[in-house]
Amino acid sequence: MESFFNTVHAVPLNHYIILSAIIFSIGVIGVLIRRNAIVIFMSVELMLNSVNLLLTAFSVYRGDATGQVFVFFIMALAAAEVAVGLAIIVMIYRNTNSVDINVLNRLKW
Amino acid sequence: MSIFYFIAFLSILFAVLVISAKNPVHSILYLILTFFMFTIQYVLLNAQFLAVVNFIVYMGAILVLFLYTLMLINLNKASEPVKSNMVKIAAVLGGGCLMVVIVAALKALGVSQPVLLKNPELGLVKNLGKILFNEFLLPFEVSSLLLLSAMVGAVLLATKDKKTTV
Numbered sequence: 001m002e003s004f005f006n007t008v009h010a011v012p013l014n015h016y017i018i019l020s021a022i023i024f025s026i027g028v029i030g031v032l033i034r035r036n037a038i039v040i041f042m043s044v045e046l047m048l049n050s051v052n053l054l055l056t057a058f059s060v061y062r063g064d065a066t067g068q069v070f071v072f073f074i075m076a077l078a079a080a081e082v083a084v085g086l087a088i089i090v091m092i093y094r095n096t097n098s099v100d101i102n103v104l105n106r107l108k109w
Numbered sequence: 110m111s112i113f114y115f116i117a118f119l120s121i122l123f124a125v126l127v128i129s130a131k132n133p134v135h136s137i138l139y140l141i142l143t144f145f146m147f148t149i150q151y152v153l154l155n156a157q158f159l160a161v162v163n164f165i166v167y168m169g170a171i172l173v174l175f176l177y178t179l180m181l182i183n184l185n186k187a188s189e190p191v192k193s194n195m196v197k198i199a200a201v202l203g204g205g206c207l208m209v210v211i212v213a214a215l216k217a218l219g220v221s222q223p224v225l226l227k228n229p230e231l232g233l234v235k236n237l238g239k240i241l242f243n244e245f246l247l248p249f250e251v252s253s254l255l256l257l258s259a260m261v262g263a264v265l266l267a268t269k270d271k272k273t274t275v
Contacts, residue, residue: 068231
């Protein structure tokens with residue numbers, strides 16, 4: 001079993017870091033180019049997930065299970081964040097009839 | 110070894126489709142596929158507990174919540190105006206610069222060791238449970254408090270209040 005996993009992923013650590021950096025940057029670009037609040041939220045989820053993958057890769061690399069416990073806490077935090085955030089979006093939609101973030105510029109100046 | 114690169118390519122492809130799809134429902138469906146690719150990555154790293162939790166919590170709970178919210182607020186397709194091309198180009202440049210900085214900083218480190226599984230029991234439920242309930246007992250309990258307060262807050266925010274809504 002052990003030899004199977006080691007032959008499957010003799011991947012350099014740098015490639016995991018590059019993959020996570022690319023997915024994180026895609027999440028940043030998504031936050032910047034979209035105006036729909038729900039799609040912006042999904043981009044934030046993408047960023048959280050790339051960090052999770054990187055923490056897991058480092059945890060396996062160092063042989064230390066603490067990183068995977070940390071990923072578990074991040075997942076619990078993401079669930080709480082999504083529940084509150086989507087409730088706020090529903091409330092905004094009820095008040096302004098849209099989820100376009102450019103309508104919400106009252107806090108701008 | 111090559112399966113990692115195949116899965117990495119697919120996850121990048123679906124992530125790009127998430128942010129470029131016009132219809133938000135398509136975005137959510139592509140996001141589900143992206144998270145499925147991440148689950149496969151966890152299986153490849155032999156992090157079985159995280160693979161199962163990612164499958165159930167992310168693909169099961171969080172994305173269903175997204176779909177329900179989208180269904181409740183009933184967006185029609187024409188309602189999202191697009192940003193101007195100038196802002197889009199600037200955003201892509203900014204994100205690309207972030208990625209280039211990280212990769213360039215990585216190149217300065219030189220060649221890295223391959224990720225090898227030294228302890229095959231590392232990501233199993235038994236091992237993680239022992240660590241979670243010994244060293245991380247206090248954060249575990251605090252996270253239950255966080256989830257409870259998030260639930261109360263979500264219900265409080267989403268219910269209709271006669272005094273505040275006009």
